[in-house]
Amino acid sequence: MILIWKRVKKEWFRLSFLFKRKKEVETRILFATDMHGSEGVWRKFLNASAMLKVDVAICGGDLTGKMLVPVVKHKDGKYSYYHLKRTHMVDESEIDKALKEIRGIGYYPYLTDESEYEEMVKNPKKVDEVFHKVMASTIKSWLDLIPQKVPSETRVVVCPGNDDRPVVDEIVNNHKYVINGEGKVIEIDDSHEMVSCGWVNPSPWKTSREEEEEKLEERLEKYISQLRNVENAIFNFHAPPYQSKLDEAPLLDKNLNPVIQSGSVVMVPVGSKAVRKMIEKYQPFLGLHGHIHEAAGSMKIGRTYCVNPGSEYAEGILRAFLIEFKGNKITRLQRIEG
Known part of the structure; x- marks a missing residue:
């Protein structure tokens, strides 16, 4: 060979x-x-x-x-997300790198806020709706x-x-x-x-x-x-x-x-x-x-x-x-x- x-x-x-x-x-x-x-x-x-x-x-x-990975923006301007079995916290300057890493292994990052994230936690249909939208785009x-x-x-x-x-x-x-x-x-x-x-x-x-x-x-x-x-x-x-x-x-x-x-x-x-x-x-x-x-x-x-x-x-x-x-x-x- x-x-x-x-x-x-x-x-x-x-x-x-x-x-x-x-x-x-x-x-x-x-x-x-x-x-x-x-x-x-x-x-x-x-x-x-x-x-x-x-x-x-x-x-x-x-x-x-x-898999969908919600990346949640908090009131203090920081972002949190759960990825590879641990919770990450990053600021605005690191967000592009974080999104790239999530996409790199085949997951879909989704930028959201605390209010929408709470809705997703309570409503599986909302999660599927968001997944469908992100997947299609x-x-x-x-x-x-x-x-x-x-x-x-x-x-x-x-x-x-x-x-x-x-x-x-x-x-x-x-x-x-x-x-x-x-x-x-x-x-x-x-x-x-x-x-x-x-x-x-x-x-x-x-x-x-x-x-x-x-x-x-x-x-x-x-x-x-x-x-x-x-x-x-x-x-x-x-x-x-x-x-x-x-x-x-x-x-x-x-x-x-x-x-x-x-x-x-x-x-x-x-x-x-x-x-x-x-x-x-x-x-x-x-x-x-x-x-x-x-x-x-x-x-x-x-x-x-x-x-x-x-x-x-x-x-x-x-x-x-x-x-x-x-x-x-x-x-x-x-x-x-x-």
Whole structure:
């Protein structure tokens, strides 16, 4: 394995070459997923897309954050907020730094006053209302960065994932600089089409886009039926295939805590049997997956290369795959971390 470090716009990207052939590259895509509200990772994704001069930049799902952090302004001019298991108190000069730190790990800071904060403590509906507003404005601001960061010839595709609420689709659909991949066939080049699905099999977390395997299989069959040439297709399915090593996650007990045996966390396959069945049945050109952050890697199911870049959004680290291909040959499969 060859490691190369390259610096762009004060950010370092590590390029690890898994394999490379000398043939001329026709199409180049960058695939990342599971950013979960980390603005730093989104910016790195856009910067890497520009640096690597990709034809299509693909974000495979779970753009949005999971937590709202009220930052309360008090009568004395100071601000307080609870973050990373402790209460912080800062003054006006430190507030921008505090907001940046909160956004950096995928949480949503929300500037408020004592009166509104008390209302939020008493009324969960108010919290959900504020979360919805902040999430929507944040996603729109992310998409607004695309023309600033990415060349106009690079197409950007996102497919909302299981953690993304339906409003995310509305925002993406109404934005002129991005394509919502969900359920659509997108021509990547003259030979390759991509179909995307952000829905996953049931999880302990009961998120927005989960359904039983039978329903998921019906959905995938419907999406796949739109393709003209399945053999050259790219399946951008957020759920990884079952028992593929791209789907191993900690076994959880009834309290949703990891099970530990002999000092190690017990890992089990949690991917989708429906996704695995579709890949085995149709043998597409490429499978792009995510959802399971710990299970980064690449493998083959029959003739199909499947990848999961994994996610370290809380650390602000971009994890992605750069994939180049010509015809039915993958000429480069390249892990990126930065």
